[in-house]
Amino acid sequence: MRILICDDDPLMVEQLHNYIQFYFEHHHIKCPEIVSFSCGEDLLADNGEKDLVFLDIEMPGVNGIYVGNELKKQNKNILIFVVTSYAEYLDDAMRFHVFRYLSKPLDLSRFFRNMKDALVYFNAITVKIPIETKQMTYIFPASQIIAVEAQGRKVIVHTTSQNFVSVQNMNYWAELLPKNCFFQTHRSFIVNFKHVTDFDHTTVHLTDQQLTAYLTRRKYSAFKNAYFLYLESTR
Structure with missing residues (x-):
């Protein structure tokens, strides 16, 4: 993981840097690389991985709204925290699916809660999942698995690139896949919540309705609540 800070206020950069380090130390986790920028142009020119970004809105040169939109074009999975004193920018920030909106001055407890949410989500979309078939084992990010389907005695793993016949049963997959991103509807x-396009009381459509999953009626409410929670965590 690589964490970026972009703010023209050196005191805010220092505070964010300290809060991030404190979070990882507090949880006894090795702190990832933290890189700071004082303007959006320098951030956009950076060629390194951009996993989590703390982004100011009002900066010299291009503003944070422009930077956020460009970052999302480069990597739709990037997690962006908008950090600003100006609440009027919230609507614009939400258009590029900002992960969280943090107000200045920063509140440490709220910062910790949102960092936890960000890391849970980051781990869920980047975790690698082995798909073992009779021929060989393939490795995919969890985000690229659309659904797992039992067809008679076969278990099919649908991914964004192709389908695989797994040697593992449904119980194995139900235990393996991250619970905050996957739901057993039937x-x-x-x-995978990421690939849901719409649903009703009996079916869930995935990947622009190219795949349809059954939804047990007694699971409808639990599925709906879990899906809305997932959407909330990715905003």
Whole structure:
């Protein structure tokens, strides 16, 4: 993981840097690389990985709204924290799916809660999942798995590139896949919230309705609540 800070206020940069380090030390986790920038142009020119960004809005040169939109074009999975004193920018920030909106001055407890949410989500979309078939084992990011489907005695893993016949059963997949991103809608289906396009009381459509999963009626409310929670965590 690589964490970036972009703010023209050196005191805010220092505070964010200290808060990030404190969070990882507090949880006894090795702190990832933290890189700071004082303007959006320098941030956009950086060629390194951009996983989590703390982004000011009002800066010299291009503003944070422009930078945020460009970052999302480069990497739709990037997690952006908008850090500003100006609440009027919230609507513009939400258009590029900002992960969280943090007001200045920063509150440490709120910062910790949002960092936890960000890391849970980051780990869920970057974790690698082994798909073992009779021929070989393939490794995919969890985000690229659309659904797991039981077809008679076969278990099919649908991914964004192709489908695989797994040697593992549905119970194995139900235990393996991250619970905050996947939901078992029916004994024959486990779906990835990321790829849900719409649903009703009996079916869930995935990947622009190219795949349809059954939804057990008694699981409808639990699925809906879990899906809305997932959407909230990615905003």
